[in-house]
Amino acid sequence: MVLPAAVLAGAAAGGGYGVVKTPQYAATSYVVVVPGEKTDPAAALGFAQAYGRVATDLAVSGDAQLWAGVSAGTLRSSVQAATSPDAPMISITARSSKPAKAVAMADGVARSLVLDSAHAAADTGVKVVEFARATKPVSPVSPSARLAALVGACAGGLLGGLGLLVRPRRKARDTVRGGPSATAPASVPAPASSPSPTTTPAPAPALALQQPEPEKV
Numbered sequence: 776m777v778l779p780a781a782v783l784a785g786a787a788a789g790g791g792y793g794v795v796k797t798p799q800y801a802a803t804s805y806v807v808v809v810p811g812e813k814t815d816p817a818a819a820l821g822f823a824q825a826y827g828r829v830a831t832d833l834a835v836s837g838d839a840q841l842w843a844g845v846s847a848g849t850l851r852s853s854v855q856a857a858t859s860p861d862a863p864m865i866s867i868t869a870r871s872s873k874p875a876k877a878v879a880m881a882d883g884v885a886r887s888l889v890l891d892s893a894h895a896a897a898d899t900g901v902k903v904v905e906f907a908r909a910t911k912p913v914s915p916v917s918p919s920a921r922l923a924a925l926v927g928a929c930a931g932g933l934l935g936g937l938g939l940l941v942r943p944r945r946k947a948r949d950t951v952r953g954g955p956s957a958t959a960p961a962s963v964p965a966p967a968s969s970p971s972p973t974t975t976p977a978p979a980p981a982l983a984l985q986q987p988e989p990e991k992v
Contacts, residue, residue: 798915801870802877804885805906808863808892814900822901823863826892830856830867830884833891839883843876853877854884864906874912881909 808823810816826833831854834840835847843850854869865888869880885905892903 799870799872800874800877800912800914801868801916802874802881802909802912803866803868804881804909806865806867806885806888806903807906808865808901809904811896811900811902819863819901822899823865824858826888826903827856827858827865830854830865830888834884834887837887837891839880839887842883842886843880845876845880850880850884854880856884865903867909869909870916878909878911885909 808819808826810819831851834854835850840847840850845853853871854867857866857868858864867881867884867888869877869884871877871880885908888903889905892899892901896902
């Protein structure tokens, strides 16, 4: 009964979380790092890695938060940049409860990178170019209520199984330590009784030896 109850409790908790939690939408914008005329093409890959690491910082220092209409903290926590080890491309993904807001944040960070690289192109020899703008998402990326219920049921079953495995070990541990059911209560010996004095029987009186009378002549 413990395992089915744990599965049902986990499914109910996961389903409730999926219903209550606000769905999240994701939008992704792409930019590419292009080398200048006198710059080694291999340098573009290294600059792409560098721009990807500081994408949100450059966006906050620029005008990305104004274009997206969000605060600097929201921009840092909602936007992630990823790079490729084979191509000088940067993907910028933004998450929000509103699809239009996710698009605005992704495009705002990409635009901020393009402007910042243009200002530093004389020193770096590369520039960031917009490759593809973000499209408005039509479905959320957060798990649905059904999927959350399934995950919760799996977690509940796992916890219930672990609980069943722990209980016998605990009982065996109590038995080894000498619990109530380990050994029968020891009997207390009764006090020894003092020996009663023995009476020595009186010796029987010795029979008097009768002398034979002398015969008369």
